[in-house]
Amino acid sequence: MKLLRKDDLSQAKILVRTPNWIGDAVMCLPALRALRRALPQAELVLVARPWVLGLFPAQELRCRTVAYDARGAHRGIAGRWRIASELRGEKFRAAILLQNALDAALLAVLAGIPIRAGYARHGRRLLLTHPVEVPRRGETPRQEAHYYLEMLRRLGLIEEYPEVREISLPLPSGVRAQARARLAQFRKESIAGKPVVGISPGAAFGTAKRWHAGRFAELARRLGEDLGAIPVFFGSKDEAPLAESLLPDAGKFAFSLAGKTSLTDFMSIVPGCDLYITNDTGAMHAAAALGVPTLAIFGPTDEQATRPLGARVQLVVGEADCRPCLLRHCPIDHRCMNSVSVEDVFDAARQLLERSKQERPAREENYAR
Numbered sequence: 001m002k003l004l005r006k007d008d009l010s011q012a013k014i015l016v017r018t019p020n021w022i023g024d025a026v027m028c029l030p031a032l033r034a035l036r037r038a039l040p041q042a043e044l045v046l047v048a049r050p051w052v053l054g055l056f057p058a059q060e061l062r063c064r065t066v067a068y069d070a071r072g073a074h075r076g077i078a079g080r081w082r083i084a085s086e087l088r089g090e091k092f093r094a095a096i097l098l099q100n101a102l103d104a105a106l107l108a109v110l111a112g113i114p115i116r117a118g119y120a121r122h123g124r125r126l127l128l129t130h131p132v133e134v135p136r137r138g139e140t141p142r143q144e145a146h147y148y149l150e151m152l153r154r155l156g157l158i159e160e161y162p163e164v165r166e167i168s169l170p171l172p173s174g175v176r177a178q179a180r181a182r183l184a185q186f187r188k189e190s191i192a193g194k195p196v197v198g199i200s201p202g203a204a205f206g207t208a209k210r211w212h213a214g215r216f217a218e219l220a221r222r223l224g225e226d227l228g229a230i231p232v233f234f235g236s237k238d239e240a241p242l243a244e245s246l247l248p249d250a251g252k253f254a255f256s257l258a259g260k261t262s263l264t265d266f267m268s269i270v271p272g273c274d275l276y277i278t279n280d281t282g283a284m285h286a287a288a289a290l291g292v293p294t295l296a297i298f299g300p301t302d303e304q305a306t307r308p309l310g311a312r313v314q315l316v317v318g319e320a321d322c323r324p325c326l327l328r329h330c331p332i333d334h335r336c337m338n339s340v341s342v343e344d345v346f347d348a349a350r351q352l353l354e355r356s357k358q359e360r361p362a363r364e365e366n367y368a369r
Contacts, residue, residue, distance in 0.1 A: 002130045003156035004094070004117060006038060012093035013043040015113060016063075017104045018052065021204070022263065022282025023306065024144070025052040026289050028098050030164050031148035035096070036061050038157045045090070047107075054264040055286065057170050068107075084110035096155075098148050102127075117155055130155060142304040166310045169289040171271060179272025183232065186269075187255050195229045195353050198270055198287065200278035201246060202239035202258075206328025208300040209280050211337050211345075213242060217249035218342050219277070219349070224253035227350060232273070233258050234266060234283060274356045277349060284308050293356045295348055299336035300325045312359075314352060316344055 016032070019025050025048070036044065044063035046056055050072075053065050066087075068074055074083045080103075088111045095108035097118030105127035108116045117130035125131045132154045140146040145164040152158045184191050201216040203209035220231035233243035233256040240259030247254055261269060267286060270276065276287040277295045280303075288294040288308035296308060299318040307315060318336035330337075 001132065001154065004115070004130060006157060009039055009042055009094055009115075009157075011041055012039075013045065013090060014039070015087065015090075015092045015095040015108065015111070016044055016046050017095065017097045017099045017107070017118075018046050018048040018056070019099050020049045020052065020101075022052055022055065023280075023285040024282075025055045026167055026169075026282070026285035026308075027143075027145045027306075028148045029056075029167050029169075029289070030145050030161075031098065031152055032056070032061055034149060034152055034158050034161065036063075038152070045092070047087070051263055054262070054267060055169070060170055070103075080107065081110065083107070087111035087113075096152075097128075098151070117151075119151060142302070143307065143309065144305055145309070164309060167285075167289050167308075168291065168310070169267075169286075171290060175268070175271045179269050181272075182269050183230075183272045186257055186260075187230070187232075191230055195227065195274040195357070196272060197223050197229045197231050197349065197353070198273040198276040198278075198292070199231055199233050200235060200276070200281050200283045201233060202235045202242055203279040203281050204236070204238075205280075205301075208325075208327050208330045208334070208337075211279055211297045211299070211340060212334075213246060214249070215340075215342050215345075217246040219345055220246065220254045221249065221251035222342065222346050223349065224251040226346075227353065229253070229274075229353070230255075232256070234261070234270070235259065275349060275352050277345065280306060288313050293352045293359075295345065295352055297337075297340055297345065299323060299334070299340070300327055300330065302326065312352075312356075314348055316340055316348055 019028055046063055046065045047068050050067045050069050058065055092113045094115035095113040097104045100121045102122045102124045105124040109127050116128050119134050120131035132151050135150050140150045141163050149161045223229040223231050231254040235243050235258035237259040243256040243258035270287050271290050273292050276292045278284040280298055280301045284296050285308050288310045293312040295314050297316050302324040303315055303317055319339045320336035323336040
């Protein structure tokens with residue numbers, strides 16, 4: 001395998017194609033930080049889908065970001081040619097493709113980038129000047145953050161790396177107070193002194209990753225009635241009907257922001273939560289990276305590969321002989337998710353809320369730094 005020479009790239013302009021989905025974008029952050037440390041003087045330009053741009057700490061990484069909107073301005077052949085022409089004018093020396101698709105490599109070719117490095121997947125090997133073999137099971141730690149770091153190691157850009165145990169996103173000072181104020185505005189009622197619990201009842205990948213909607217509603221009701229918490233549902237526009245359907249059974253304290261916030265809004269609001277309860281979703285990774293105590297429910301997916309990382313993360317994992325199947329939709333009786341009871345999640349949530357209450361002063365001090 002051909003290695004990249006750091007000396008050749010030390011002052012170069014480098015395009016970095018980031019993953020498309022929120023969870024993957026969070027999990028590639030350790031690799032982006034490692035790349036910046038390896039090439040401190042290089043000019044990095046992140047090319048990303050519009051919905052994940054707000055995740056990347058551009059100031060910390062000292063990089064520019066470019067939106068690649070394949071559903072809008074860059075849709076179809078004409079749109080892809082348009083962005084390729086714009087990128088060609090930047091005269092990039094190299095492209096590092098953290099995103100796996102054939103489209104990422106094709107865009108780099110159309111943009112006239114002479115060095116194109118990435119995993120040799122999805123039929124794109126011949127489009128890469130520096131194809132990287134995909135690591136086999138057991139060659140790297142299971143959590144997906146190491147998948148991106150391993151690419152950089154195999155390219156010769158970094159040496160051995162430690163196991164990633166936490167991924168964090170920087171937060172401005174006073175963020176919790178500002179987030180709580182925004183939550184109070186949305187709810188149109190004071191939340192002073194009350195624990196706020198964010199809930200993601202949806203999952204973009206498919207229905208198999210979703211805990212039963214009725215159990216989310218019952219959980220929200222119990223959080224409100226038994227613990228005095230304020231449950232707030234989050235989700236995309238597509239998930240808004242699901243969240244709204246839960247409100248009649250979720251108790252008088254619950255309300256929904258699903259479909260009402262962008263990713264940037266979500267990231268500025270969720271630090272106001274004392275706990276985040278979620279399926280295996282992108283929001284799960286974002287909340288954990290922002291330091292919010294996170295309780296994640298896993299069924300068909302591999303919790304060792306896609307779990308959020310951090311000291312304030314706890315998992316509730318379903319039981320079934322057939323898991324993890326990684327299927328979008330369960331072909332039988334969804335037994336992995338059905339094995340997770342409301343009592344299981346409520347007990348874990350109660351413990352995390354108590355710990356969150358005890359840790360809050362220290363957490364807010366860290367936010368202020």
